[in-house]
Amino acid sequence: MNDTVPKIRIRGLTKAFGSKKVLDGIDLDVEAGTSFVIIGGSGSGKSVLLRCILGLIVPDAGSIEIDGEDILRASPARQEALVQRIGMLFQNAALFDSMSVADNIAFGLRAKRRKEGDHRAPRLSRAAARSQAGDILKQVGLDPSVGALAPSELSGGMQKRVGLARAIAGTPEILFFDEPTTGLDPIMGAVIDGLIVDCVKRLGSTAIAITHDMASAQRIGDRAAMLYHGKLVWQGLASELMHSGDPMVDQFTHGRREGPISMELRR
Structure with a gap:
């Protein structure tokens, strides 16, 4: 029996918007230092x-x-301190268009408070943060000179790399990835996945990713789960996603028109 406290433990999580129940009693454990992938329509x-x-x-x-x-x-202050331990790679990178690449990364560094929520600690100066941004760009395979560019001057793959650089700024204990390969060709998607895996391992972080990309899910994840109608209908090893034996998971991962999901949609 494993008595280790999970990095993230969720029990009975429920959320509805009006009459629509979006989360319906979610139970989930994510162990420290592992990557967990969540799939679903x-x-x-x-x-x-x-x-x-x-x-x-x-x-x-x-x-x-x-x-x-x-x-x-x-307490609100403690909630903020806990959330400060999380880095996030948003879908489509979500970079600030009005800032240079270096300032986008510096923003993440300067906004980061010291561990344990010490609000008295001075924030990093802009100059120091921009200097560190060059080193972080190297970690995602970009030359520090890219820091002088605007996000609009970057390709989709480069924007994702910068988004990843901003996410790992401040060495977060937890990383979230929202559809990390959306809009990328298969080769660049594999490159981004490789960078994500490298960054998670180097930082020793715990990661949660949500994705529709089954190749990405298997490259990133140690474990995986499928959400359907607000419930986790399957959990297992990410390597088993394509042959889980679960009818819903098999239909979703193989993109089949016929199956329990499509039958429900026709009703």
């Missing part, structure tokens, strides 16, 4: 789950623990 609740952990959405019921501490029942 549009509207299945994947993004809502991440936003609940980030504190952007307040769930209706349940608990979300980080290192055994329930963030939903912590």
Whole structure:
């Protein structure tokens, strides 16, 4: 029996918007130092789950623990301190168009408070943050000179790399990836996945990724789960996604028109 406290533990998480229940009693453990991938169709609740952990959405019921501490029942200051331990790679990178690449990364560095939420600690100066940004760009395979460019001057793959650089700024204990390969060709998608795996291992971080890309899910994940109608209908090794033996997972991962999901959609 494993008595180790998971890095992230979720129990009975529920969230509804009006009459639509988006999360319906989610139970999930993510062990420290592992990468967990969540798959599921549009509207299945994947993004809502991440936003609940980030504190952007307040769930209706349940608990979300980080290192055994329930963030939903912590004080506002403590909630902020816990969330500060999370880095996020947003879908489409979500870079600030008005800032240079270096300033985008520096923003993440300067916004980061010291561990344990010490609000008295001075923030990093802009000059120091920009200097560090060059080193972080190297970690995602970009020359520091890219820091002088605007996001609009970058290709989609380069924007993803910069988004990853901003996410790992401040060496977060937890990393979230929202559809990290969306809009990329298969080769660049594999490159980004490789960078993600390298960064997670180098930092010793715990990661959660949501994706529709089955190749990406298997490259990034140690374990995986499928969300359907707000419930986790399957959990297992990411390497088993394509041959899980579960009818819903098999239909989704192989993109089959016929199966339990399509039959429900026709009703």
